[in-house]
Amino acid sequence: MSKFSITIIGSNSARPAYGRSPSAQWLNIDNHFYLIDCGEGTLSRLIHAKLRYTKLKAIFISHLHGDHYFGLAPLLFTMNFQRRVEPLYLYAPIGLAEILTLQLKQASTKLGYPLHFIPTNTQKTALLHRDETISVHTSPLSHRVPCAAFRFAQNPKNRKLIKHKIPTDLSVEKRIALKNGENIYYQDKLILNTEWTKAPDKPRIYAYCSDTIYDERIVPFVSEAHTLYHEATFTEAQRLRASQTFHSTARQAASIAKQAAVEKLLIGHFSARYANLNPLLEEAKRVFPNTFLAEEGKTFNA
């Protein structure tokens, strides 16, 4: 079974409040693990949730406001302390490389694992990362500092063999050919690919937009996604404050989801002013009914 789940590690804005923590999301894509943003305390919450952070393949940091990256250095240093040796890919604005370099120097520490730092491009849409499991694209968001949206797409999978139809003596080469969609010959008989295989699960796509002012230019980028996370720091009652601080309201997040015709919307990055998040959820649902609160500890399918 194909798997693409998103676990919310934190989704509060700026400062912790009501037990809510700053931004971080854990992606499990066919048992490969990725992290988006890394607010303070992410390491402790990953440990608490028993998520295997030592197996992380790549980390994506949207921008350099502290509530999106202050938990990164503790995570990187701890993996070093635990003798990680596997390479780790880190995608972030270039300024983060300078900060980490200084932090390592001051601690007289050299990482024992290769940290591949790749600066994000916050000027145009681009392919950012590709491995055997996913492809990740980035696109600029409109925020007070350079900020990137991310779109995670599962790679297309091979066709699935219909097990009860496959003769036990069929060679490995022919099984691979079938999975690749080719027709084969078996005992001098042509077997059409569709006779012995079925279509793979469709690749799922997840888009992550935090932080941003309401900006419809992102719609084409997120239209390819099934599930969209869009920040919703405020309700419409704070619409002016939202635009002044380059943030969005719940209604605006829902409007982007509606225009992009995604299947599902997750909202987060809640202002500390909201003890109760239901007004944000209700506001978004009036525009886009299939909306969910990205609350800590919750897991969603992409």
Added chain:
Amino acid sequence: MSKFSITIIGSNSARPAYGRSPSAQWLNIDNHFYLIDCGEGTLSRLIHAKLRYTKLKAIFISHLHGDHYFGLAPLLFTMNFQRRVEPLYLYAPIGLAEILTLQLKQASTKLGYPLHFIPTNTQKTALLHRDETISVHTSPLSHRVPCAAFRFAQNPKNRKLIKHKIPTDLSVEKRIALKNGENIYYQDKLILNTEWTKAPDKPRIYAYCSDTIYDERIVPFVSEAHTLYHEATFTEAQRLRASQTFHSTARQAASIAKQAAVEKLLIGHFSARYANLNPLLEEAKRVFPNTFLAEEGKTFNA
């Protein structure tokens, strides 16, 4: 009543384990507030403990290993977000100024309050900070990177008026003179200071030593303290590892306390290898009986 309390916010080493967090201590000295070290998550734990972090007067960072300062930037930025305007004094190795400057630049943020950064001297014993409540001295520790011990002493207080002896018509000037230890005339009669006043509470002194290899050169510096915090990362079973990593064992911490003849020893900076801290406590008590575990949430009098 004079007050000098130490609340343990975190006392684990290197990485969080068993619900224990990295180093931070909160000092309440006559209702003036100070913080020593600031590991990741300090802000959340201060909020949880309902400690008034927005009223902090000064922060003291012993050295630039992450478990002693990764929680500082979140705290400083959050106080800015909450519109702090009062000046804050920050004592730390000079490298921290570079890191904070970069973090502010990348976030396009200017602090709305004056942050007075004063580099610590990790070469010799010196007076570091003085205000109306305390004097703080520093002395070098022996660690893998430059590291400072701190000694917090309450300033001497005025003598206390013995209220039932003071005539209601005694002038303010003469009351002040009495508090300052002077003799006065009242109705043409000489009043000896000791007749109408009693001695003030003795200033209490607290010394903080983290992180350090066992090094007796610190003994004279901490001998002036009533209460000593000394790191005890390992037990004697890990004595070699302790010296290799420039840390101390519980027995070594107790030996410093004994040589310095302090009243009370707090031990902390526990290695993540210890689920149960009692072996550390028992080991220290065999050398210095009045030892306590600096466990999170506990408050001690200096």
